[in-house]
Amino acid sequence: MTTPRDTPAPSRRVRANGDGTVYQRKDSRWEAAGYVLAPGNTRKRVRVYGTTRKEALSKLTEKIAASNRGLPIPSAQGSVAAYLTYWLDTVAVYQLRENTHTRYTAVARLYLIPGLGKKKLAKLTTKDVRTWLNHLRTTCQCCIRGLDTSRDEPLCCAVGKCCSKRLSPLTLAYVHSVLKSALEHALREEEIPRNVARNVRTGTPRPRRFEPLTADEARQFLAAARGHRLHALFELALHTGLRKGELLGLRWEDLDLAGGTASIRRTLQRITSSGLTALPTKTKRSERRIALPTPCLRSLEQHRDRQRKEREAAGAAWEDSSYVFTRPDGAPIEGSTLTRHFNILLRQAGLRRIRFHDLRHSTATLLLEQGVELVVIKELLGHAHIGVTATVYAHVRLRLQRDAINLLGHAFRNSAEITGTPDDGDEPPLVGAAVR
Template structure:
């Protein structure tokens, strides 16, 4: 085996300053070392290896060429699990809402770390991500995470272990929407690694998971909406349900409204906050979902009247509660003035649906009902976008594409009736007294 010691002097090549060093190791491999650009506009000595001198020299030349272009060398040596933990605790916690951070944390600990956590951050490839997503798509989550086996047979719920715990797979697989969400969390984390120059590129962006079908919702029809409002007439929270249906406010937005946000004389409401239960702060008020969600909306006359009645009722409840009243300025509260739990509002809503004999829907479907009914009445899409507080009009157009398609079909049918031959419509000969088709008004 040829070593640097017995290599003839004539065969040794002299390299210029800055080109690095190439030599043969004792194990027979060739090592090339040189200084390249590192994060923070500093330099760092790196080493590459090859089975031949030319192979090691080519690798070093590639790194030096990238350094000359201003691309820093990758410095991440830790695992993906370590970086995800750092990202959650030091970056995402300051950039995300607490509820969003809680969901991100659950995704990282339930899916990302068990599946990809052992991979080196710098060596993670698009193939690794794609293989992991394909496996995640086909694996039963009940079997993989032991959900069914972890049930306590002595609990009060009487939910005994079944399916995977007794050897019969229930095929509980993740939905396409959940897979897309998991993929988006990984992309967000790796994007921050690129910004901190830990890695050169975001390999998760090179993986295409496909566009999942939007979640189906069940908005109320005009007849069902009238029945819902009629049954809520005698409910203590009648003003809340009417406001949610007529304006499309989110559950947290309507629960977070304060009297100072209303101008009943002008008939307007300012949406500035949302009420949510968080893991650390409990039931607390947070900023709106997005900047566009902070908006000012017009109140229908029916909502103004019901809010006047609700304010009088709240004044009577405050007088009856006396010193036990919790004065927080909220419009919709419990009978003692404390905020209403979002889950409690959901129970009231479901009970109201049962009393009115309407089909079961989510509270958020009231928001979809508002937009659907407005679209069917011919309201412009940009007006609905401002009312609902969507960030972009494309969100409104995508969510309610099926409604717009139905309206297009109605418009085409209307045009077809306008362009229909009068002879085909009446079956009588044309006597020439009717005005020409082009002069007929088209609605």
């Protein structure tokens, strides 16, 4: 006869050391707990919950698997708004230029914090970011930000007539990039396990359209600038493609008129805290040395003589800033002042209105049409990567490709179809596109 004592007890499944524990709570939910990797190479006990034992165990197994791969558990307990404020005030302020930091702060205040600020940083998902971006893309900003209600006389949203003022694709991509930068720093600080904003695709926005000067228009502009006090600056801009800040930041010590070169070391810009200030170039590759053409050397020598006379006329009132292009009293020139002179010259030359930066585009476009290699233009303009040059001027390259294909078709034609003197084979083949 078998007694209860002799009956074998049901076998219990024993979890291995490190697998954590799973048990049912009094409220009928299941709880799983285990140790995982935490920031600072420490261990931390975490707890997860589920309606079934399998669900709780699955959540714990996922966290332990991530810990075994070396991914620490997120430590961020605050909101997205709190982290953005911390990042802008203690991190980005030392890594970005002041004007860039100001734009980042405005983006956070206008778009990031109102849309995502209340969410927990550690629980922010790719779906949250995608939903928020789609909302920004389709929502009238005048309505959502109450721009119309602040007017003395409401015109659209406040009176029920939506103006449909939506963000442009470029602005939307910029807002997305600011969020990616903030979350990337949170990832480096091991606050979050991954940058969820990188998993969202906003599409490549179309680049801003620019209207560079043609060769004939460039000649008209230079003819109108001849005799202008800043003629040397405009000629240098059109021959070298220097940025506005790089031109205004040139000092005489940067020029080697005897050797025919210029060293681009700084850019002159107005910032909120200290006004007109000399700053480092846009990127490290923007700090470069370029060759100066003969017309620019001649006009720079004439400009130096004119500046010497202005110094003598100003006397004690002369401000020795050592810049190449200055006001009549020697003080640096504001970017807005240069733009005003530029617009006046455009009207005098009878040309369409373009931006000053389009002179830079004109230089690159005309060089490409003359058959200059893309890498040479990249070094002249100071682009960080040749891909930037290729992308910005893709339309020019497409036109040159069409010309080259037409030339190849000309080569494929029968000799009887070609009018003119016959080819005796002594002349070299035509390898370049016709110059416009």
